[in-house]
Amino acid sequence: GKRIEMLVELNPINGNEALIKWPWKVVRYTKDSVLNTYAGESGRGTEVPQYSVDQILQSQAALAINLTLPEMDLLALRSQASIDSRCTETTASVKPCVQDYCLFNLETDPCEIKDLSSTFPSLVGALTHVLGGYRQIMVPPVPNTQDPRALPHNWQNYWAPWADTTGTGMAPPHTPLTSTLVICLLLLLLRSL
Numbered sequence: 001g002k003r004i005e006m007l008v009e010l011n012p013i014n015g016n017e018a019l020i021k022w023p024w025k026v027v028r029y030t031k032d033s034v035l036n037t038y039a040g041e042s043g044r045g046t047e048v049p050q051y052s053v054d055q056i057l058q059s060q061a062a063l064a065i066n067l068t069l070p071e072m073d074l075l076a077l078r079s080q081a082s083i084d085s086r087c088t089e090t091t092a093s094v095k096p097c098v099q100d101y102c103l104f105n106l107e108t109d110p111c112e113i114k115d116l117s118s119t120f121p122s123l124v125g126a127l128t129h130v131l132g133g134y135r136q137i138m139v140p141p142v143p144n145t146q147d148p149r150a151l152p153h154n155w156q157n158y159w160a161p162w163a164d165t166t167g168t169g170m171a172p173p174h175t176p177l178t179s180t181l182v183i184c185l186l187l188l189l190l191r192s193l
Contacts, residue, residue: 005019005020005130006020007019007131007134008020010134010138012135012138012141013141013144014031015029015030016028017101017131019127020106021127022106023106023108024103024104024105024106024123024127025103025104025106026101026102026103026124026127026131027102027104028100028101029096029097030098053074056074057069061187062187069191077190101124101127101128103115103117103120103124103127149162
């Protein structure tokens with residue numbers, strides 16, 4: 001069947017929590033941040049280059065998987081993958097979900113603007129109960145440490161596995177082909193949907 005429940009975040013370190021049980025999303029942040037809310041439309045203005053089907057079809061990823069979709073099919077896929085730009089309100093009008101849980105109906109409010117937690121408190125309780133179930137079975141997170149040896153500039157500007165797995169003191173070499181293959185696999189998955 002179709003998946004209707006997804007744990008978005010359950011972070012015991014910072015306390016952030018979010019769960020989707022379609023069409024509802026319950027969310028709580030522990031500190032107020034502009035990153036917690038919708039900040040407005042981007043990526044659709046005149047500053048964005050024109051979408052080029054020819055460039056897509058001639059890309060390394062498309063060539064690697066022998067992508068031969070007709071232009072109309074490619075445009076239809078792009079349309080299906082685009083988010084509806086119904087989001088017109090910005091952070092100025094949004095109540096932050098700090099400390100208390102917010103509840104959003106993603107079907108009618110995909111931009112998460114109108115908090116319905118006070119209208120449906122029992123639903124908030126039911127969804128936070130589901131979060132509690134996840135909390136009981138979760139594996140504690142690994143501390144967030146950063147290692148400068150992992151930075152992309154060390155690996156031909158690609159994010160790639162970098163730790164020594166060969167016993168030689170060096171990670172296996174990574175080439176753009178590795179990233180191309182990952183992109184190809186993602187394109188194949190999209191085609192099968």
